[in-house]
Amino acid sequence: MTDTxxxxxxxxxxxxxxxxxxxxxxxxxxxxxxxxxxxxxxAPDRDAEDLWRALDALxxxxxxxxxxxxxxxxxxxxxxxxxxxxAEVSPLNIPAWRGxxxxxxxxxxxxxxxxxxxxDAICVAIGEHWRGAGRGRxxxxxxxxxxxxxxxxxxxxxxxxxxxxxxxxxxxxVVDPDGPRCGCGGRGCLExxxxxxxxxxxxxxxxxxADEPGGTGVELAADARDGEPVAVAAMRRAGxxxxxxIASATHLCDLEVVAIGGGVxxxxxxxxxxLREAFDAHARMEFAxxxxxxxxxxxxxxxxxxxxxLIFAPGRYWNAD
Numbered sequence: 001m002t003d004t005x006x007x008x009x010x011x012x013x014x015x016x017x018x019x020x021x022x023x024x025x026x027x028x029x030x031x032x033x034x035x036x037x038x039x040x041x042x043a044p045d046r047d048a049e050d051l052w053r054a055l056d057a058l059x060x061x062x063x064x065x066x067x068x069x070x071x072x073x074x075x076x077x078x079x080x081x082x083x084x085x086x087a088e089v090s091p092l093n094i095p096a097w098r099g100x101x102x103x104x105x106x107x108x109x110x111x112x113x114x115x116x117x118x119x120d121a122i123c124v125a126i127g128e129h130w131r132g133a134g135r136g137r138x139x140x141x142x143x144x145x146x147x148x149x150x151x152x153x154x155x156x157x158x159x160x161x162x163x164x165x166x167x168x169x170x171x172x173x174v175v176d177p178d179g180p181r182c183g184c185g186g187r188g189c190l191e192x193x194x195x196x197x198x199x200x201x202x203x204x205x206x207x208x209x210a211d212e213p214g215g216t217g218v219e220l221a222a223d224a225r226d227g228e229p230v231a232v233a234a235m236r237r238a239g240x241x242x243x244x245x246i247a248s249a250t251h252l253c254d255l256e257v258v259a260i261g262g263g264v265x266x267x268x269x270x271x272x273x274x275l276r277e278a279f280d281a282h283a284r285m286e287f288a289x290x291x292x293x294x295x296x297x298x299x300x301x302x303x304x305x306x307x308x309x310l311i312f313a314p315g316r317y318w319n320a321d
Contacts (some may be wrong), residue, residue: 009072011308012059012110015120016078016102018093020044023058024301025066026308028155030131032301034066040094048096052105059109069317073114074106075307076124084165085320087117092183093147116310116318118305121150122159122168124261124296126317127306129154132297133259141255142296143170145242145271146262149191155253158315171195175241193241196264203234221267235267236274243278250288261296268295 009026010033022037038058063069079091087103106115118126125142126162134140134154143151153168155159160167171191172184179188180198192198196217207221209215210232223231246258265271276293283289298305309317 009070011072011311012063012074012170013307014055014059014074014076014078015123015303015307016040016055016076016089016091016094017120018091020056021055022304023055023062024308025062025069026302026305028306030127030298030305032304034062035304036062036065042094042096044095046096046262048098048100049092051096052100056109071110071113073116073311074110075123076102076106076115076117076304077120077303077307078102078117080119080166082117082119082165084118084161085116089117092220095288098154101111114314115309116314116320118307118310119143119150119152119165121148122152122165123303123310124150125152125154125168125259126159126309127298127302127304128259128261128296129159130309130313130317131305132302133294137256138152139254139256141168141170141246141253141258142302143242143258143260143263144262145194145238145260146196149262153253154316157316159319161319170245173245173248175244178271188194190241190245194238194264199234199238201262203230206230206233206236208234217264221264221270224267224270232270235270238264239271239274242271242276243275243280244282246275246291246293247279247288248293249280250283251285254287255291258293259296260293261299261302265295271318305307 013024013026024032024035041054082089088099089102090098103117122143124144128134128142129140138157140154149171151168151170172189174188175190176188180192182189182192186198224235
């Protein structure tokens with residue numbers, strides 16, 4: 001088994017989330033040569049093996065669509081928590097997998113190949129540093145603002161894992177000590193304020209679409225664009241929380257770029273304008289004010305491209321076995 005993947009062989013990259021499974025064959029340039037996705041079998045009556053069989057079938061399909069090439073390895077982004085680097089995964093939004101030996105099963109499926117698994121948000125951050133908005137910079141925070149808020153941290157040109165593989169978990173920076181309860185058990189975490197479902201819940205509590213059932217983050221953003229006051233306030237609240245968290249992270253880590261992706265980030269100026277206002281108000285050290293805050297450049301494939309980098313560029317992004 002070699003540590004650096006030959007450029008002529010693609011990586012089988014996998015992105016595992018609560019609503020979809022995605023897989024691709026990715027070249028060293030970051031180009032995706034085959035791609036497919038499938039719904040995550042996440043109904044209450046589906047068990048761990050149901051989910052594995054769905055993933056197994058998806059991988060067979062993608063490899064076949066790509067012409068069944070020899071592979072350089074398998075890179076995976078998966079929701080956490082997980083043991084790392086062993087990758088026994090227990091994603092919060094995939095109840096069927098609790099302590100599921102994902103890395104072990106993929107090694108059995110691909111004997112002799114390197115198999116590397118990291119948190120899905122960390123893979124997005126890796127992708128943005130390797131081939132996206134942070135390319136060419138040494139100190140980058142990549143963030144995903146979606147159903148949850150996650151992130152990954154590159155300092156000195158290398159991914160920082162931390163003691164348990166969770167470094168860069170910016171979603172649990174406290175932005176309001178008296179704020180809402182978070183799913184982690186704390187109070188006032190960035191994730192509790194800025195994640196999509198939290199935005200919708202806050203808006204509904206304050207009268208948004210009070211006479212209508214449901215309501216989604218996409219609808220909330222659309223109403224904000226139309227000037228609906230509660231929707232605008234919800235987006236400003238999320239942007240302010242993000243700006244505060246980014247100011248704190250920048251003062252701590254002396255960052256050059258923060259790249260923000262995920263569904264909530266698609267709101268554009270509705271989110272980024274109050275974010276930058278809050279950042280400017282709280283980032284008072286001169287070195288911090290040089291930070292660039294930008295939308296993620298790679299879009300939805302960022303996590304797959306980052307997963308591929310676990311194989312193609314282990315010296316920068318894989319610090320385990």
